[in-house]
Amino acid sequence: MSPRTTPRRRPARRLPATLAGATAGALVVGLAAMPAHAESGTDVPIGTVARTVGDARFEPGPCPRTADPIPDLARARCGTLTVPENRSRANGPHGPHGPKESKGPRAHEGRRITLAVAIMPAESRRPAPDPIVWLAGGPGDDAVSEIPMALAGHLNRDRDVIFMSQRGTYSADPVLTCPNIDEFNARALGLVSNAPSTGRLHVDATRACRDRVDGLGADRSAYNDIESSADYDVLRKTLGVKKWNVFGISYGTHLALNYMRLHPKGIRSVGIDGVLPPSLGGGAVTWKAAREGFDGLFKACAEQPACNTRYPNLKAVFLRLVSELEANPITTTVTVPVHPEPVKVVLDGSNLVTWLTSATHVAEGVPRSIDELAHGNGQRIAEQLAGGKYSPQAIGRVAHGLVYGIFCSQWTPYESRADVIRGGHRAFPSFPRSMLANAPQLAWLHDDCRAWDVPPAPPWIRDVTRSDIPTLALSGGFDAQTAASNGAYVARTLSRSHAVTVPYVAHVVFADSPCAQTITTSFFADPAAPDTRCLAGLQPPQFEIAP
Missing domain, CATH: 3.40.50.1820 (Alpha/Beta hydrolase fold, catalytic domain)
Structure with a gap:
């Protein structure tokens, strides 16, 4: 899944320095000559005939x-x-x-x-x-x-x-893209993830997106x-x-x-x-996904003698860091090539989970980054978080009108905030309760969906x-x-x-x-x-x- 709060999944080889996704595109060209092949029994290439x-x-x-x-x-x-x-x-x-x-x-x-x-x-x-x-x-x-x-x-x-x-x-x-949401998600790296004030700003960005979509005459x-x-x-x-x-x-x-x-x-x-x-769509399954993906990576390190010797008990170290940082976040600033000013990053428990959710794409460096953080140096993790959020590929590309249309009609009507918390506790029983309602990739979703205000899809959609x-x-x-x-x-x-x-x-x-x-x-x-x-x-x- 690649929801609204994180850059989408991309090949690791395209993410050496940041966790930003590389999308590609262009404008152009019409119907150049193509090798013909059968379209419903004819020799007309697919897509060359107008049809109603x-x-x-x-x-x-x-x-x-x-x-x-x-x-x-x-x-x-x-x-x-x-x-x-x-x-x-x-x-x-x-x-x-x-x-x-x-x-x-x-x-x-x-x-x-x-x-x-x-x-x-x-x-x-x-x-x-x-x-x-x-x-x-x-x-x-x-x-x-x-x-x-x-x-x-x-x-x-x-x-x-x-x-x-x-x-x-x-x-x-x-x-139905809303660059204001992408820009807020970048700025939100400098905020405490689960603070009520952060939630209010998150919902404000969603309302602005809703107003933009309505201004285009779209039916949400x-x-x-x-x-x-x-x-x-x-x-x-x-x-x-x-x-x-x-x-x-x-x-x-x-x-x-x-x-x-x-x-x-x-x-x-x-x-x-x-x-x-x-x-299964909702916050509970994203907690389960995070646990399975993290465990797969930690197990691979434990089974590799050099990794296990240099970074023993990596899983326990990570879980401890999440709880410690949720209670006492650390703040740093990093330089992002595409951003003229230094970027403030708050490393709290939720941001650490967000980072690892995407960093499994660049798994080779994960144990070293966690170890550095455990020794007081969170610079590499902060740089990867900021590089992903501030990347040009993370701004103005995602159709948030479609994102909320699906999540708010097909997910949140059928999964309560309590369901999300229970799913988080099952996956990570040691995590503080304060962070369990905001599942990975889905922060403040129930509040956002109240602002988005669309009717539930029929129950059979589940x-x-x-x-x-x-x-x-x-x-x-x-x-x-x-x-x-x-x-x-x-x-x-x-x-x-x-x-x-x-x-x-x-x-x-x-x-x-x-x-x-x-x-x-x-x-x-x-x-x-x-x-x-x-x-x-x-x-x-x-x-x-x-x-």
Whole structure:
């Protein structure tokens, strides 16, 4: 998962100095000549024909704007999908999904929104007829900006890969990003995490975002898994694709699990990486994820003689530091290359947990950083926290309108603050109660959702997904954002599933692990028999040993 408070999961090789994610993007190009392949029995390439299906229309056109240059878009076939913003309004009071209350003015009635589409051609000269559709993480990440990750893993080896920006995200219209929240999250590094005054400022930033979204005329109640699942269903139909495969990462797994039960027709297979089940969504599962990811890393250090000798009892040291810093935070200042002034960082228990949740991506340096902190030097941890929050990739990229639309309609109505505290205590019984209500990555969420003010989704949105669609559930042994055990959890009710944990890798293994990439592409080639032989040769990281 990659919620609103931390930079998203990215490959460790892209994060040597900070924990900032590197996204990429570009504007451009239309319909360059592409190798033709069958689209529903024709020789017309997917995405070159305008088509209307019901109240949705796909139009070929230029590739979308992106936050960073994406040279590969020069080879893409692009266009836009136009859909109703709120299908319950567009289809009458009961809509296609049953009765649904909506907030906001009547001006939303019949409003339509536009979603950017980019289709990257297969590497093969004779691609398979069933493409892959990519579901981005977040919630709130832009799918088109994740093209470099997909191509680096050769996901398009044998199939075209389709990227559609989910509603509200950077390449869509309207764009429901709120840079003020990202900027506040950076400044909040200088505040005590769990102080009531910090919570009030957090909610103030959320209200400002809500007002911005309302000012754009957007219907806050229409940004959720139900509407997004319908968007993907009509995308497949308007592209003329009879069968496709789904690949979701992080939050995209949450959406994929709902999509495959709401609109199963036309789905050949589903890959999910960094699994976040809708039935578990909330603070309790993020506490569990943090515990599993931290334990995986601590165990790897303990099993490596050099690491264990230099940093004995690393887990106990970390747990002790969290409690000590929550009671007596330390304050430091660091220099961030992209920020002109020194940055104040308060290292308290919650910020230490936040740091390690992302630092599992750069696991090699974690034991050394914890040891330095235990000896009074928190500079490296503070620099990584500030580098991530102040990075250009952390500002103005996430669609907080979609983030809150999902969390506040599908999560907080079905999980109380007491549930979060109990989940935190189960995972970390030694942690002070003062920090348990603010789960990792989800600080002040219940307060934010009261300000966001959208109606709850139907209770069935929390049901487990039951399906016989072939599914690959990938997890990482160091994943501290979505628990590795979630893969086995969803596999119990997916009758043709394969749950695979890739050891020594953090959140979203496809981004970091050539082995995970091999498993994924082999699964889409033959969903009954993914090739997992590479798992046997994987080795733990070589942890940094301080002199």
